[in-house]
Amino acid sequence: MDIYNFILQHEHEDIHRLLLEKQAHIPNLKWIVQQIEGRKIAKSKLPFLYAHTHIHYPHKLSLEQCSSELTAQYKAALMYGKTCIDLTGGLGIDTLFLSKNFEKMVYIEKNATLTEILNHNLSVLNIQNVEPHCTDSISFLKQDTNVYSWLYADPARRDNAGKKVFLLSDCEPDILTHWNLISKKADNILLKTSPLLDINHVWENLPVTSTHVVAVKNEVKEVLYLIEKGKERSENIICADITEQNINFFEGNLSDEQNTEARYALPQQYLYEPNKSILKAGLFKTITKRYPVFKIAPNSHLYTADTFLPHFMGRVFRVKHVIPYQKKAFQSFNTATFNIIARNFPDTPEQIAKKLSVCTGGETAYLIATRDYKNQVMLILCERLY
Numbered sequence: 001m002d003i004y005n006f007i008l009q010h011e012h013e014d015i016h017r018l019l020l021e022k023q024a025h026i027p028n029l030k031w032i033v034q035q036i037e038g039r040k041i042a043k044s045k046l047p048f049l050y051a052h053t054h055i056h057y058p059h060k061l062s063l064e065q066c067s068s069e070l071t072a073q074y075k076a077a078l079m080y081g082k083t084c085i086d087l088t089g090g091l092g093i094d095t096l097f098l099s100k101n102f103e104k105m106v107y108i109e110k111n112a113t114l115t116e117i118l119n120h121n122l123s124v125l126n127i128q129n130v131e132p133h134c135t136d137s138i139s140f141l142k143q144d145t146n147v148y149s150w151l152y153a154d155p156a157r158r159d160n161a162g163k164k165v166f167l168l169s170d171c172e173p174d175i176l177t178h179w180n181l182i183s184k185k186a187d188n189i190l191l192k193t194s195p196l197l198d199i200n201h202v203w204e205n206l207p208v209t210s211t212h213v214v215a216v217k218n219e220v221k222e223v224l225y226l227i228e229k230g231k232e233r234s235e236n237i238i239c240a241d242i243t244e245q246n247i248n249f250f251e252g253n254l255s256d257e258q259n260t261e262a263r264y265a266l267p268q269q270y271l272y273e274p275n276k277s278i279l280k281a282g283l284f285k286t287i288t289k290r291y292p293v294f295k296i297a298p299n300s301h302l303y304t305a306d307t308f309l310p311h312f313m314g315r316v317f318r319v320k321h322v323i324p325y326q327k328k329a330f331q332s333f334n335t336a337t338f339n340i341i342a343r344n345f346p347d348t349p350e351q352i353a354k355k356l357s358v359c360t361g362g363e364t365a366y367l368i369a370t371r372d373y374k375n376q377v378m379l380i381l382c383e384r385l386y
Contacts, residue, residue, distance in 0.1 A: 003028070004054055006032065007036055007053075013036075015033045034058075034059060035056065037060055038057020038058070038063055041057075041060070042063070045068045045069065046066075046068065049121070052125065054124045055124055058113065058114055062090060062114065065090070066091040068216060068221070069093070069097075070216055070242045070244070071214055071222060072094050072096070073097055074242060075097070075098070075224065076094075076097040076100065078190060078212070078224070078226065079098060079101060079188070080102065081101070081102060081149025081150055081187075082102060083102055083103065083104045083148045084148055084149060085105075085106040085146075085185070086098065086108060086152045087141075088154045088155060089108055089115070089132070090109060090111075092117075092130075094154065096125070096130075098150075099129055102129070104129055105129055105130045105131065106130075106131045106133065107131065107132045107133065108140050109132070111134075115132055115134040118132055138181070141178075141181055141182065147184070147185060147186065147187070150186055150189070150190065151182065151185055151188070152189075152190050153173070153182070153190075154191075155172055155173055155191075155193075156171055156172045167197065167201070168201070168205065171193075188227065188229055189226070189227040190225070190227075191225045192222050192225075193222070193223050194222075194223075195221065195280060197223065199211060199213075199223065199237070199280075199281070202225050207227055207233050208234070209226055210228070210231075210234060210236060210238070211223065211224070211226075211236065211281075212224040212226075212240060213237060213240070214240050214277065215239075215240065215277040217241070217242070218275055218276055223280070234253075235255050236251065236252070236253050237251070237252055237254065237281040239278045239281050239283070239313070240277060241275045241277055248275070250275070250283070250290070250313045252281065257284070260286060262288050263295065264294055264298075265304055265373075266304075266322075266372055266373075267319050267378075268294075268304045268305055268306045269305070270305050270306070270307070270308055270317065271302060271319050271368065271380060272291070272302070272303040272304065272309070272312050272315070273314050273317070274303070274313065274314040275313045278313065278314070287303060288303070291305075293312075296370060296371075296373065297373045297375070299371075300343045300370045300371055302343055304319075308385075317368070317380075317382035317383060318382055319381075321381040322378055323379050324377075325377045325378065327355065329379075330379065334356065334359075336359075337358075337359045337360060337361040337362040337365060338360060338362065339360065339361070340352055340358065340360060340366075340368075341366060343370045345369045345370055345377065347369065363384075364383050365381075365382075365383060366382050366383070367380075368380040368382060
């Protein structure tokens with residue numbers, strides 16, 4: 001039996017049924033099922049690996065935690081030079097993409113299984129400028145005499161008990177404790193953190209020169225901090241939303257944000273919901289400077305205008321009706337299904353659906369529950385345009 005042909009023939013089958021039916025007479029079936037599961041994830045997340053039939057995949061958790069192809073490409077566009085070291089290699093997705101921009105790429109990973117998988121995949125992909133090391137990253141840096149063009153780190157965000165963490169001091173390696181060592185080992189550094197981590201926490205502890213909030217199809221995936229030689233600290237934030245077709249950008253500065261006066265208005269013909277990368281960056285008032293829009297309320301982070309803005313970075317709705325939050329007022333509209341969004345509102349979408357007896361679902365009809373700038377609750381019934 002050709003093991004790779006078997007994987008291809010069964011990759012669309014239910015893996016649990018496959019285990020029950022084949023376990024008695026197929027050797028290494030658990031590993032085969034792991035590869036089938038890996039290919040299912042890679043098909044959308046890592047299509048460049050999925051295209052190669054002999055690629056090996058780790059357990060599902062490692063695949064879920066690794067960078068996607070789209071975010072790895074984004075990081076690779078920020079880094080180039082002679083040498084680069086990846087302190088937190090993992091499955092090696094970032095290493096594989098970064099290796100295209102450097103003469104030499106050093107991969108560090110203390111998990112022997114992941115290192116073995118990378119070595120195999122390097123051979124399959126015919127990549128020859130990656131130097132893998134199965135060791136602890138801080139121990140490696142202490143004995144390494146090289147100074148790299150770039151150092152990349154995506155500290156592990158789980159503690160010894162497997163619990164999720166996100167503070168820099170709780171992740172591994174501990175960037176803050178070992179900063180004096182790490183900062184001497186490269187001219188430039190790119191640090192990736194959890195989207196949950198407060199941007200100001202990193203700025204207060206590290207000399208960040210550029211910050212990128214990266215979303216994929218309006219879901220924030222990672223925040224990147226660049227620390228570049230010869231550049232001064234900066235509060236500039238670049239918000240990026242990536243799709244298979246393009247990347248949309250929005251840039252702002254937190255000092256300018258704090259000094260900006262927002263403009264407010266009641267809902268007009270169109271409603272605008274910013275991309276989540278912009279919301280994560282906290283550039284709420286900057287939006288009213290970049291686009292001819294008004295805020296609905298200080299804490300709702302929804303915007304409105306009588307003008308249709310086809311290039312707004314976020315979701316756009318056409319306002320149909322604005323009504324009070326009352327079941328009686330909603331009754332005449334309760335013939336359709338709605339997607340419910342609650343922003344700066346006392347009830348959750350589930351509570352709203354129950355109170356108004358709303359049928360939820362559909363693709364374009366939305367019920368947005370929020371407050372206006374006078375702090376009055378209201379329902380905005382609208383149609384999503386994009």
